[in-house]
Amino acid sequence: MKKKRVLFLSIILLSTLFGLIGRLMQVQLVQTESFSQHKINLIESSVEQRTQQIVIDEGRGAFLDRAGNPITFDEENVVVLFPFLNKIEWPSATVASILGMNEADIKRDLLGAKEPVVLKGSQDLTQSQMDRVNALEVQGVFAVKKKVKKSVIPAAQLIGVTGENTTLFHERYPDRVKGANHPVGVSGLQGIFDEWLIAEEQAKLVYHVDATGGPLFGADVKYIASANPFYPLNVKTTIDSRAQQALEEVADTYEMKKGGLLLLDIESNEIVASVSRPKMKEGEPFGEGATDYMRKALIPGSVFKTVIAAASLEEGLVDESRMFDCNRDIRGGEAQKPHGSINIKDSLAASCNRTFADLANELTEKDPDLIETYADKLGLTGDVSWKGDVFHYKDFSQLKLEQSRIFASDAAKGDRNEIAMTGIGQNEVRVTPIGMANMMATIARGGKAYEVSAVSTVEYQNGADMVNFPKREGGEGISPFTAMKMQQYLRGVVNSPLGTAPYLQEAAYEVAGKTGTAQTGSYRGETIKANELYNKWFAGYFPFRDPKYALVAVNMDVLVDEGGIYPIFKDSVDALYRLDQE
Template identity: 70%
Template sequence: MKRKRIRLLSIFLLLALFALAGRLMQLQLFQTESYSKHQINLLEESVSQRTQQLVIDEGRGEFLDRNGEPLTYAEKNVLVLFPFLKKMDWPAEKVADILHVPPQTILSKLAEAKGPIIFGGKEPLQLTESQMSDINGLEIQGVFALTKKFKSTQVPASQLIGVTGENTEVFHKRYPDKVKGANQKIGVSGLQESFDEWLVAEEEAKLIYHVDAIGGPLFGVDVKYLAPANPFYPLNVKTTIDARMQKALEEVADTYNIQKGGLLLLDIEKSEIVASVSRPSMKSRDPFSGGATNYMLKALIPGSVFKTVVAAAAMDEGMVDESRLFACDEGIRGAPAEKPHGNINIKTSLAVSCNRTFADLANELTEKDDHLLDEYAEKVGLLGDIAWKGNVFHYESFPQLQVSAGRIFTSETDREDPNLVSLTGIGQKEVRVTPLGMANMMATIARGGEKYQVSAVSAVEYQNGTKMFSFPKQEAKGETITPYTAMKLQQYLRGVVNSPEGTAPYLQTAAYTIAGKTGTAQTGNYRGEETKENELYNKWFAGYFPFENPKYSLVAVNMDVKINEGGIYPIFKDSVDAIYNLEND
């Protein structure tokens, strides 16, 4: 019996020993860089426990504007101090003399340090190149003058650029072959998400030194600089944004206190986004608390701006010319119009935004073919594949932007109801389009009917500025309106601004000559009681300029405002004037 117990105990101890050995092999040999379902890198974790380090560059790629200027970060020359200096006799007065500060200022900051610090804290003292050279020339171990990347607290075009976050599970699902950097940031919205595979970090650049259990130097005061070995990485994404114009339009949006809505500016020739402003603003510390939505890419109720599509379809289909008159003393259901205009033609109807004209034409178009309005919305670049999409390396149909699809009708039965078709013709009921689509439509008309996809990124670049991949200008698929129709629309849209009866005479005083269309869309929402006075509207103006030689198309939308507030014309005019001033600096 005793021998049997000894045998069982021996077997148990042997199994325990094997289990322990297996566990050690798992930790030391097989899963050192991807332990457990959380994919923990044990090597990195062990190093972090016995080191103190200062990250100089997270290693993730960045975003640049069209001129190569950084949008998401700033580089600053700073002084870095390591805490072991507290226990050493070092020439603090020499460093202080170079910085023109009292020695005690440096020593007092250092006394509070538990790890490596940047002198000056959140607002670091910026050093000149000469000061950096002089400090590093002292060769004091633990004292470094270097250039560090700082994340921008306010990123221009923040909703377009997007945000990053840490999610180990998503990281390893997205990149199963990457075993390092389990805590790396990944893109979760906007261009950060679309271009994440190119931007994801390979390795951080950091200063590091080893410490014992109480934080003292383990191997003396030897500080090491670790950085990626490949000088071409990380990659950067060069956007089409012009930082100066972006800032100018953001200032206009804030001057007029746009609470919801924004501005979108396109380069007509290049078919590129030059500025994208969406409000409410994104909060850097809590981006998804209400400011992460990019309304410039969201489908919204357009109101009368949609009449441009109806006019294009009716002219292209030969249903209307300038000799035909419409009874604009009447509304869409035959009742007296709120603003009577008598019997007027298509040109004047667009200038005064006559509802009856476009309700009648919408019904005639739908009777001929109940999908004509949808087709012409695509022909002018309002719907369809608006944003750049194409083959990029192993990606097929890689989309730069995630744009809401938009729509004209929600059901086939709606196309058969004359009342619903009438409301559709004036941009109400179920019509939903994006500001990006509106700007693209205006650019298409300004180009004489030529239709292109819109880019937000021009290239992915190596660190040295050479291009890894360029995004060429691409024609949009599908049919377009005829050059004659485009030419007529150009005249009609100009009449909205410069004809005596036009809806936007305010814009005649802008620095550039403008052509465009107004829209005031009922949203069905109210601020307070459901009364006429509390009804909320989306106010639009979409246009292009200079009229004689079109260079930019611009859309301004102020959402959920009362009829007597949130005027769109001053917003549009000040935006145009700001662009003029920048171009003529």
């Protein structure tokens, strides 16, 4: 009996011992960088317990504008002070003298600090000041270049935001444990290009301290960063920072609350500027300002008549000899704004609803899918962003636009009233401002359609290209003859006696385009006509004779007598003209 008890206890002790050994192996050998379901990096955690450190660069790749300048961060020359300076004698007066600061202010910034601090007022030091501070060789005082996220990021909604999300990090990158707390892209280009941008390792200053927080003398500060000189990668966008700033200022001048401006380079079909309102607020990256309305599918109103006109010309349903009764509305009643009997050219200039309601029905009778076909051909609908096979990505898309639509269902294509409303850009029609600008660029180029791009290259740290995104053909486009006619018609919107946009004749460049006032079905307050909200559009291109830019402006959810779109568009054209003259 006694032997059995000894054997039993021995087995328990040995089992416990082996369990402890196994646990120790798990902690020290097997799961050192990915412990437990929380994926804890034990090595980094142990280092953090016995060091004071400050991150100089989070290590994530940057977004650059088309000139190669960073648009997501600034680089500042700063002085970093470590907390243990409070416990030792150090030449604070000398440091203050070099920096041109008050010694008392420096000590006040450091007092009570538990982590390394960036000395207030030390930003933008000269290189000479940095060299003199570092020449003192004071342990705990370092002048360094620190990357700081910009408080206001150009094209903020297009660029997107990042966030620290350990769960999301491991879902995307199960094989990358080290640095699991690094930011990941959660929206916009930050999310789309996240795998290229993800940090290899943070750059930081690390100083070993004892249990009381004092320095371990003999252990100098360490600069820890990725040893790979080619990473992290940078994403070079097509954004022109000067044009972006100019359009941001226009949106601010007119206090645009919802909507924005989208500018395309006609030759390259690249996004030059993208402004979305409401603004993204600092500290509220997922608030109402997070929505990129330039990629949202919106009600276009009469701008959509451009599709009906182009399709009708291309299909031979109309020429300039055919007249339309524009004294009548789409249902045969008296028109609110009668224009008499006019042809297709004047109908587009005057935005006659009856003409385009009739033509939409004729197109649908010929082929129920014809309107949708031409919206695709013009580059208005469908996936108009740059897409292709890149490394292991199949059909990689740069922009991921919200899906556009023309009809809500096939049944709607058999209802003449619904078709009529579709022909004037109402009912279920939803298109993106990017698609709208792309359609204008297609017409301005003579009918050739291309995909829209926002990124030109992904670059190594040394500036060499890793991935290029060359210009790619888009939809089928339209014939040069139809494109030429549409160019004339769109110019007539501005300079014709019947045109709806004579205000734009005063713009610095000759403008061609189309207006749109879309009923949204929403109201501000009581549901009465005076409170009805509209999306006001102007989509066009310029200069008319030598097209360079396609621009869309949309002011959303405004009353009929507010939020005028013509001054917004004109001031944008004028601002770009001034930039071109510099």
